[in-house]
Amino acid sequence: MVLSEFAGVSMPDWIDALLRIIFIVALMTIMAFALIYLERKILARFQARVGPTRTGPIGTLQSIADALKLIAKEDVRPITADRWAFELAPYMAFVPVFLVFVPMPFTETWFIRDLNLGLLFVFGVLGLNIVGVVMAAWGSDNKYALLGGVRAAAQAISYEIPMLLIIVAVVMVAAGRLAVDGDASAAGSINAIVGDQTTTPYILLQPLGFFIFIIGMLAELHRPPFDMPIAESEVVGGYFVEYSGMRWGMFFLAEYTALFLLVVLASSLFLGGWNWPFGADVGLGLQIVLTFVKTSVLIVLVIGSRALFPRLRIDQLMSFSWKVLLPFSIIQVIANGIILAYGGPDWVVGLVSFGLLVALSGLVYYIMRRKQGEGTRTVQTTPATPRVITAPEVTPVEAGGD
Known part of the structure; x- marks a missing residue:
């Protein structure tokens, strides 16, 4: 029993089961908010950032603020x-x-x-x-x-x-x-x-x-x-x-x-x-x-x-x-x-x-x-011989001379 373990309160099984469900659903909602906050802070540490800091003490209320924002969205x-x-x-x-x-x-x-x-x-x-x-x-x-x-x-x-x-x-x-x-x-x-x-x-x-x-x-x-x-x-x-x-x-x-x-x-x-x-x-x-x-x-x-x-x-x-x-x-x-x-x-x-x-x-x-190894493999090729381009010889006639 949930309450009987803390206060010695006895109750019907169906009430105890209902209380367990309510307790766990509430707990999981809180855990989801906590996990989102924890993920933001851990990733921020990995990436040399700070993470949420403004909303609530050290940003602990940021997940709740995001939930309220989602509720208000169309x-x-x-x-x-x-x-x-x-x-x-x-x-x-x-x-x-x-x-x-x-x-x-x-x-x-x-x-x-x-x-x-x-x-x-x-x-x-x-x-x-x-x-x-x-x-x-x-x-x-x-x-x-x-x-x-x-x-x-x-x-x-x-x-x-x-x-x-x-x-x-x-x-x-x-x-x-x-x-x-x-x-x-x-x-x-x-x-x-x-x-x-x-x-x-x-x-x-x-x-x-x-x-x-x-x-x-x-x-x-x-x-x-x-x-x-x-x-x-x-x-x-x-x-x-x-x-x-x-x-x-x-x-x-x-x-x-x-x-x-x-x-x-x-x-x-x-x-x-x-x-x-x-x-x-x-x-x-x-x-x-x-x-x-x-x-x-x-x-x-x-x-x-x-x-x-x-x-x-x-x-x-x-x-x-x-x-x-x-x-x-x-x-x-x-x-x-x-x-x-x-x-x-x-x-x-x-x-x-x-x-x-x-x-x-x-x-x-x-x-x-x-x-x-497949990604860094290179193809061995022989270096190409540089081509030397020379200007063609121009005769006096082609140049416009007499």
Whole structure:
């Protein structure tokens, strides 16, 4: 219970669930504002700037000012746009993100519902987000919006498959460990996975899975270097180029909320969530602090990628997923299955995954070096012999003489 944990107030379950929803929606709105402000300040540091400073103390109210500006803006719809698709698209992109809160645990007791298939629910609901993106692209009747929507759909399909395979690998490890306690059926529950990381976070058992999950998360969120669907220099902003006001703001609110949720999910699956890394039982206050610290570290890494990496071409993005991430994620699932089927210990699972991560890093380094060599290759040519042009001889007759 939300209130009972602080004040010992008892209430019906439906009231408690309603309070949880209101609390989380309000919290996520505040978190979206905070993430926008944090991104501006971090990028400013990378670019030798100051960032927001004028609105409120050290610019902390800038996001609220931007929200008020969006509310006051006129809601413009192109004449040739499909009205239903254009107006419903922001809601189709916004609502699925907030449904992800249902199984997401922030502490041992702070969640709306602990689902045995919580991971399946999260990715099933998040997959509906792309429907809103495609509706926005098609309904806008704009070639740049359509191109951005097609890119977003192709990118989502390409990177969700490796992410789902990594989730399968994590569930396999969790099922093997929970089977010792006779509770392997709860391996799909996010809460159960976090609870199993009391002494050993899964990043030690699945380092390759953590790497692929972070890469897939960046692609799902259209964060650099995977921001081709919304690249202003290529598609003029992408699928929401025709939107203004709060409809445009709903797309961004959904994006930053999804960023926070996926970071919390990564923290829960690989970093132990609210667990103290040394296996000690901690209270609610310290659980909140641990969740906040772990998610903050990942958020800084995600935001920093925008300043550190250049944008990939669309062909490079697709090739990296289908030719690199997908084969390695399949190998990880197969390796986990073989090791766990024969009762291998946890350290073998972690060692194999680490070896695969080293192989993946070596392959990426080789590809980058090869591309760099192709870009700097010069064609050897023999220097041309300079031509000497002499003036023709002029006879006296040609010169006009006698």
